[in-house]
Amino acid sequence: MPQTLTPLSSPLLDQVTDSPGGWTGLAATGEWAAEVRRLAAERNAVILAHNYEIPExxxxxxxxxxxxxxxxxxAETDAEVIVFCGVHFMAESAKILSPEKTVLIPDERAGCSLADSLTAEQLREWKAEHPDALVVSYVNTTADVKALTDVCCTSSNAVDVVASLPADREVLFGPDQFLGAHVRRETSRENMRIWAGECHVHAGISGPELARRAEANPDADLYIHPECGCANSALYLAGEGIVAPERVHMLSxxxxxxxxxxxxxGSVLVATEVGMLHQLRKAAPEIDFQPVNxxxxxAYMKMITPAALLRALALGTDEVDVPADTADAARASLERMIAIGNPGSGE
Incomplete structure (x- = not known):
């Protein structure tokens, strides 16, 4: 799409260089922070950062x-520009909810293995095989997939969303197989088909690894994201009495x-992407938060570097757009979720 923002000059821009892993050349110094804030003010931009981004x-x-x-x-701010420090589908969601605003992602190459695991073409074919089914899609999907979805869900409200649907209607749930298994377990819904997708990072947090860490930390609580490959193992450990059931928390x-x-x-073992530890430690510094893995x-989240953020603000790149018809259909699937209640905050 054509660029809509005029480039701004910055004395730090010459230090920014490209590499296979993303934009580099700048450290998060005080000078960098001041320049980022200056550019954001000149753009009338709001900077958003996902919990999995680097601390800086x-x-x-x-x-x-x-x-x-x-x-x-x-969407509720007066900002004209949204700079979304996250992966691409997240910037798309911001554009869907704020179609009148300009949305930038600091590096358009920052994709998502979970969102990529279910394409719009695959969903069309799946729906054709089950024409009477309702489609429930996790928000960690592309705009094209949301546009083909009856109702979206977050990890915190997925159970409520599926439970709200007519019991006699088949449900196609995607793309995360671990979140889908959690929903099926909680709702006892038999007419639910689950797409075999996953986030490669969460899938890599395994049951045996969780068991070893729990055994080594017998007094620790467990915070388990339902996208994790170890989610079933956490419930097994609780069911077998290896871990006290009240210590196991399935949480977005x-x-x-x-x-x-x-x-x-005390201490908490956290099963999710390690970037989450920064916010947890800030929220409760007296607790010893440690990753399960x-x-x-x-690697996609970590492509949003200090250099990438400054470049995006200075040059007005990389802009994210969603065609109006796709955005309208995708927005409807989000609004149906919100209408059900308990919209949650996201992943």
Whole structure:
């Protein structure tokens, strides 16, 4: 699409260089932070950062949180430009909810393995095989998939969304197989088909790894994201009495932050992308938060570097657009979710 923003000059821009892993050349210094804030003010831009971003990006942002919650916040601001520090589908969601605003992503190459695991073409074929089914899609999907969806869901409200649908209607749930399994388990819904997609980072947090970490930390609570490959194992450990059931918490990232404020003290093992630890430790510094898997880092999220953010603000790139017809259909699937109640904040 044609660029709609005029480039701005910046004394730091000459230091920005491209590399296979993303834009580099700038550290998150005080000079960088001041320049980012100056450029954002000149653009009348709001900076959003997902919980999985690096700490420096989270700390410079105006708002940090889950993708849907951030998009809804941005829609209510007076900002003319939204800079979404996250992956591509998140910037699309911001554009869907704020069609009149310009949306930038600091690096358009920042994709998502989960969103990529179900394409619009695949969903059309799946729907054709089950023409009477209702489609429920996790918000971690592309705009094209949302446009083909009856109702979206977040990880915090997926159970409520599916439970609200007529019991005699078949449900196609995608793309995350682990979240789908959680929903099927909680709703006991038999007429529910689940797409075999996954987030490669969450899928890599395994049951055996969780069991070892729980055994080594017998007093720790467990915060488990339902996208994780270890979700079933957490329930098994509780069912077998290996871990006290009250210590196992299946939570979205937003719910993790809420829970952190009421946990008190002690230690918590966290099963999600490691970027989440920064916000948890800020929210409850008296708690020892440790990752179940310290290698659970999303390379796509980490493409949003200090250099990428400054470049996006200075040059007005990379702009994200969603065709009006696609955006309208996708917005309808989000609005149906909100109408059900308990919209949650995002992942």
């Amino acid at each position: 990006i989270q700390d410079i942002a105006d708002y940090t949180g889950d993708s849907l919650g951030l998009s809804r916040i941005a 990232t937003g719910q993790m932050l809420d829970a952190a404020g009421s946990t008190g003290s 310290d290698r659970a880092s999303c």
